[in-house]
Amino acid sequence: MTQVLEKIGFHEAGFEALMDSLTQPEWLAEMRRDAWAKFNRLPWPSGRDEEWMRTDIRMFNLDKYALGNGGTEAFPEGTLSEGVELSGRLVTVDSVPRVSELAPEWSKKGVLFGPLSQLVNEYPDVIRPHLMARTYDSGVDRFAALHAAFWSSGSLLYVPRNVVVNQPLHTLLALSDGSADLSHTLVILESGAEATLLAESCSLENSSGGVPGGFHCGGIEMIVGPGAHLRYVNLQDLGHGVWQFGHQKAIVHQDASLQWTVGALGSRLSKVNQHVELAGAGATSQVNGVMFTEGKQHLSYHTLQRHAAPHCRSDFLYKAALQDNSRTVWRGMIKVDPGAQKTDGYQRNDNLLLSETARADSIPGLEIEADDVRCTHGSTSGRVDEELIFYARARGFTRKEAIQMIVTGFFQQVFDRITIESVRDALGLSISRRVREYE
Amino acid sequence: MIETLEIRDLHVEIEGKPILRGVNLQINRGETHALMGPNGSGKSTLGLVIMGHPNYEVTSGEILLNGENILEMEADERARAGIFYAFQRPIAIPGVKLADFLRHATTNVRNPDRKEGEDLIPMREFRAELKEKMGQLRMDTDFARRYVNDGFSGGEMKRAEILQLAMLQPKFAILDETDSGLDADAVRLASQSIAEIGGERMGLLIITHHDKLLEHNPPQYTHVIVGGRIVETGGPELAAELHTKGYERIRREHPEASEANDKNTEVEPAELAGA
Numbered sequence: 001m002t003q004v005l006e007k008i009g010f011h012e013a014g015f016e017a018l019m020d021s022l023t024q025p026e027w028l029a030e031m032r033r034d035a036w037a038k039f040n041r042l043p044w045p046s047g048r049d050e051e052w053m054r055t056d057i058r059m060f061n062l063d064k065y066a067l068g069n070g071g072t073e074a075f076p077e078g079t080l081s082e083g084v085e086l087s088g089r090l091v092t093v094d095s096v097p098r099v100s101e102l103a104p105e106w107s108k109k110g111v112l113f114g115p116l117s118q119l120v121n122e123y124p125d126v127i128r129p130h131l132m133a134r135t136y137d138s139g140v141d142r143f144a145a146l147h148a149a150f151w152s153s154g155s156l157l158y159v160p161r162n163v164v165v166n167q168p169l170h171t172l173l174a175l176s177d178g179s180a181d182l183s184h185t186l187v188i189l190e191s192g193a194e195a196t197l198l199a200e201s202c203s204l205e206n207s208s209g210g211v212p213g214g215f216h217c218g219g220i221e222m223i224v225g226p227g228a229h230l231r232y233v234n235l236q237d238l239g240h241g242v243w244q245f246g247h248q249k250a251i252v253h254q255d256a257s258l259q260w261t262v263g264a265l266g267s268r269l270s271k272v273n274q275h276v277e278l279a280g281a282g283a284t285s286q287v288n289g290v291m292f293t294e295g296k297q298h299l300s301y302h303t304l305q306r307h308a309a310p311h312c313r314s315d316f317l318y319k320a321a322l323q324d325n326s327r328t329v330w331r332g333m334i335k336v337d338p339g340a341q342k343t344d345g346y347q348r349n350d351n352l353l354l355s356e357t358a359r360a361d362s363i364p365g366l367e368i369e370a371d372d373v374r375c376t377h378g379s380t381s382g383r384v385d386e387e388l389i390f391y392a393r394a395r396g397f398t399r400k401e402a403i404q405m406i407v408t409g410f411f412q413q414v415f416d417r418i419t420i421e422s423v424r425d426a427l428g429l430s431i432s433r434r435v436r437e438y439e
Numbered sequence: 440m441i442e443t444l445e446i447r448d449l450h451v452e453i454e455g456k457p458i459l460r461g462v463n464l465q466i467n468r469g470e471t472h473a474l475m476g477p478n479g480s481g482k483s484t485l486g487l488v489i490m491g492h493p494n495y496e497v498t499s500g501e502i503l504l505n506g507e508n509i510l511e512m513e514a515d516e517r518a519r520a521g522i523f524y525a526f527q528r529p530i531a532i533p534g535v536k537l538a539d540f541l542r543h544a545t546t547n548v549r550n551p552d553r554k555e556g557e558d559l560i561p562m563r564e565f566r567a568e569l570k571e572k573m574g575q576l577r578m579d580t581d582f583a584r585r586y587v588n589d590g591f592s593g594g595e596m597k598r599a600e601i602l603q604l605a606m607l608q609p610k611f612a613i614l615d616e617t618d619s620g621l622d623a624d625a626v627r628l629a630s631q632s633i634a635e636i637g638g639e640r641m642g643l644l645i646i647t648h649h650d651k652l653l654e655h656n657p658p659q660y661t662h663v664i665v666g667g668r669i670v671e672t673g674g675p676e677l678a679a680e681l682h683t684k685g686y687e688r689i690r691r692e693h694p695e696a697s698e699a700n701d702k703n704t705e706v707e708p709a710e711l712a713g714a
Contacts, residue, residue, distance in 0.1 A: 386493070391530035393514035394490050394523075395540070395603065396547035401555055402515075405543070409534030409586070 007066040010146060010180075018067065018150060024117070025124050028131075035138040035148030042142040054329045054361055055271050055300040060243050065180040065215040067095065067150060073204055078172040079426040080198040080235055087167040088113040093204070094179045095153040102169075109163050116154035116186055126158055130188055135221035135249040143245040143271075147182050147217045154184035159193035159228075168196040168231075168420070175238060177206040180215040187221070189228035191253075196231040196420065203239030203266070212239025213268070222250035224258050226280060231259045233423050237430070238266035240295055246272045254280025254309070261288040261418050262318075263427050264299050265434070275304040278312035278340075288414050289318030292431045293326035293358070300329040305347065307340040307373075316347040319414050321407050322358035323436065333365040334375050343373040351381040352410045354403070354435070400437040407435050442468035442505050444489075444522070444611045444642055449500035451481075451488050451667075458484045458703065460667040461500070466642040468610055471656050473678045474646045476664035477686050479704030482646045483527055485664070486613040490524035491517050504611070518544075519551035521610030525600040525617050527646075531588040537599060538569060538583035541606055548607045572605045576632050593620030601629060605636035613644045618652040630655040650682040663689055666699030 008014045008021075015036050019029065045052040075093050087106050090113065091099035102113040112119055112126065120127050132138060138148030155171050175181050181201075189195060203212035216238060224230045230250075238244060244267040252258045264270060276285045285305065293299055305314040320328045334345040351360035362379040384406055392402035408428060415424045444466045451459035458481045466472055476482050488495050489502060491514035501508050509517055532540065546559045559565075573580055578598060588596050597617050604612055614633070618626045626649070633643070634655040645652060653675070661677035662669045665686070670693040671677065681689075690697040 385530075387530050388532055390492055390514060391526065392532070392540075392544075394518055394526075395544035395607070396515050396518040397543060398515050398547075398555055399513070401543065401547075405535055405540070406532060409532055412534030412586075 008068050009066045010062050010150065014066070015149060018152075022117070023121060025121065025128075027128060028120060031132060032149050035145050038139050039142060039145035039149055042139075042145055045141055051302055051331070052271070055269065055298065057243070057269065057271070060269075062215070065178070067152060067180050067182065073176060075172065075174045075204065076202060078170060078200050078202075079430070080200050080233060080422055081168070081170040082422050082426065084170070084198070084422045085167050086170050087165055088169040090114060090155050090169075090171045091174070092153050092172075092183060093174045094176055095181050095183055097153055106165055110160040111163060111165060112156055112158035113169055114156060116156040116184055117152055119156045123158070126188070127156065127186065130221065130223050131186060132221070135223065135251055136219055136247060140247065143217050144219070144247050147184070147219045147247070151182045151184040151219065154186070155199075157187045157195060157197055159189045159195050161190040162192040164194040165196070166194075168198050171197070171199045173199070173201040174204050175201070175212070175214045175216060175242065176204045177210070177212040177239070178214055180217070182217045184218070185220040187230065187232065188223045189225050189230050191225040192227045193225065194229045198233045198420070198423065200235040200237065202237045203242060206239070211241045213241025214239065214243070216242055216244045216246075216267070218244075218246040220246065220248035222258070224250060224252045224256040226254040226256055228253070228256045230257070231420065233261045233263070233420065235263040235423075235426065236266050236270070240266065240268055240297060242267045244270040244272070246270075248272065249275040249277065250285070251277045251279050252283040252285055255282040256280065257283070258285045259288070259419070260285065261423060262290070263423075263430075264289070264291045264301070265430055267297065267299070269298045269300075271300045273302045273304075275306065276314060277306040277308055278314060279308050281309045281311045283309065284313045285315070286417065287314075287316045288417050289320075290411055290414055290427050290431070291318065291320035291328055292323070292434055293320065293328055294323040294434060295326060296324070297326040299327075301331070303330070303332045305332075305334045305345055307334070307336040307343045307345060310339060310341045310343070312340065313344040314346065317414050317417065318349045319351075319411055320349075320360060321352040321354060321410060321431070322360055323354045323434070325355070325357045327359045327361075329361045331363040331365070332377070333367060334377065336368040336370050336373050336375065338369040340370045341372040343370060343375065345373070345375040347377040349379040350410070351379075352407065353381065353383050354407070400435070403437070404432045404435045408432055442610055442642070443503070445503040446485075446489070447501040447503065449485075449488070449502065450498045451484060452496045452498055453484070453494060458495070458667050459488070460699065462664070462667070462669055464662065464669060466611060466644060468642040469639065470660070471638070471643040471645065471658045473653055473658040473661045474644055474664060475648070475661060475678060475681050477700060477704075480664045480700050481667040481703070482664055483615055486524050486615045486644070486646060489613055490514055490522060515547070518607075519548055523604055523607055523609035523612040525604060525612065525614045527615040527619065529588045529591075529596040529600055531586070531591070533586055533589050535587050536584055537587050538566075540587045541569065541583070541603060544603070545606050548609075569606065572602060572636070575635060576602055576605065577628070578602060594622075594625050597621055597629060601632050601636070604633070608637065609641060611642040611644070613646065614652075615646045616648070617645075618647055618649055623651065626651040627654065650678050653678055665689060665693055666696035666703070668696050670696050
């Protein structure tokens with residue numbers, strides 16, 4: 001589906017136009033129709049819903065956005081892949097694939113990597129059992145339904161049994177000002193497979209120099225088969241006028257592991273649900289989050305560590321630094337099913353407030369139905385200590401250098417967990433560039 | 440030309456309460472001065488004010504570095520001008536390795552005109568120098584990979600301060616109870632280290648309760664501060680007297696300053712606890 005689409009709005013006529021333009025299997029068309037019906041039935045989320053009471057979307061107007069600019073603009077290289085030997089690369093601009101590469105040694109081994117909307121026609125047997133099955137619920141809210149009805153392009157990574165892809169794959173999603181992107185990511189690692197996927201999203205620079213806006217309504221599904229190991233990095237650096245909504249879920253099967261690193265720097269408002277389900281005994285997950293907000297940004301992350309099987313370990317650490325009038329919301333839950341004995345669950349959220357007007361809401365939670373478990377959680381929020389700043393200044397640091405260093409140090413604990421150097425560097429640099437001077 | 444640090448009739452308040460009440464002191468580069476005084480006398484305040492701590496308000500007086508008033512300078516400008524304060528209670532900076540901290544600090548202090556974002560001292564060059572200095576101070580190089588003062592013992596913190604002094608090579612250094620929290624051997628090592636890293640090339644103001652730290656850095660002058668005023672100045676024999684006999688004679692001879700001092704200790708438990 002590389003043809004250029006006419007602009008398609010999010011209404012009945014737009015949905016029909018999209019369906020006419022797509023080449024897709026009938027089962028998928030049926031899924032979209034079903035989701036579209038849900039969209040029409042569901043109300044917009046409101047402040048009366050527990051999940052949305054801290055996240056105000058009354059200024060969001062879906063009618064302002066449409067799919068398919070068919071962008072031909074130049075796109076940036078991306079930062080996560082800097083200095084990294086890649087085994088594959090996928091670039092989309094406004095949902096139109098612009099680069100799709102996979103090294104032949106991996107395609108020969110059966111690895112699939114490219115735009116999901118194309119590959120779904122070529123490999124329906126691989127995709128159908130997983131696509132929006134256990135890892136995506138199109139009925140959970142109106143954005144999820146919209147995404148399931150309208151998703152386009154997107155990315156697929158499929159790694160067959162026991163294939164170890166030892167060089168990272170990279171996806172770059174770019175959004176032009178005012179555009180919509182509803183791309184869907186599906187990652188399937190069969191048993192014993194290994195891969196590292198570096199995914200980043202960004203806005204193209206606005207030609208008029210203004211703050212790039214737009215609408216990003218994404219979905220991520222990851223299935224980590226028995227004994228498989230997935231490292232997934234998701235860096236969100238969208239323009240500060242972009243509305244972002246997303247449902248992201250991974251299932252980790254027996255003795256498999258997932259390391260999921262989130263870097264959230266961009267968007268005007270983000271409301272993301274991140275869900276890891278440990279579905280087989282001995283599964284482990286590590287979730288790392290690095291957030292930096294400024295201006296009037298609002299990032300809201302709702303995370304769930306679901307222990308559905310015994311002897312699983314989940315480790316979760318989110319750190320956020322907030323500048324100006326920005327705000328973050330983290331609402332985290334460790335949920336342990338009745339049979340999930342010997343669960344080891346941990347969650348922690350630390351927030352560093354760089355201005356008096358920034359605000360971080362941190363709401364950890366535990367819901368435990370098994371009796372032989374170890375679950376711990378914690379959260380901290382505080383200002384930068386002036387005594388630290390003075391100490392550094394007494395050694396010749398300017399105030400700004402001192403704050404940059406203290407902020408970088410604050411994130412070090414989570415950087416130490418990130419095993420990919422390019423990711424640490426990209427996050428570290430992006431953050432220290434953003435830190436301004438405060439009195 | 441002899442470089443000088445001169446304090447002229449310095450009056451300092453914190454939250455409206457007078458702490459220093461007219462301090463006069465001149466240190467020439469190459470001299471060692473001991474500053475002694477009972478708890479709450481204003482020793483640490485003097486050090487922090489020279490360094491430019493923002494919480495203290497200078498109500499009158501001057502601090503002159505080579506004749507130039509530095510009171511309007513921020514702490515980092517003073518550091519770059521060649522002033523160093525070894526903290527009595529060093530501050531932990533979690534997540535920042537001592538080596539990285541020192542590389543940045545050393546770069547700034549050696550290139551006072553460096554702009555933010557300009558290159559730091561080349562890593563290789565810096566590491567070699569750091570390693571040499573740590574060897575001189577008999578410090579394990581692993582120490583530099585630890586986070587600044589984070590989880591350091593009292594002794595480790597003080598040694599880290601001396602390492603920073605060694606790297607930054609200031610013109611004037613105030614050592615604020617760099618011996619407290621150390622055992623006798625450690626104090627001797629610290630004293631020796633300060634001499635070895637070139638303390639004699641600096642102008643040193645050593646704040647201490649004991650004479651051990653002075654062993655390898657014999658002061659030409661000893662000043663006694665009571666109630667925010669230097670009430671007596673003498674030679675090394677004065678430090679020895681105070682160490683063995685305490686402040687009884689001083690208190691008797693300076694009743695007004697002693698009274699002011701007692702008022703400060705009553706309302707300043709933090710300094711009391713730390714001193």
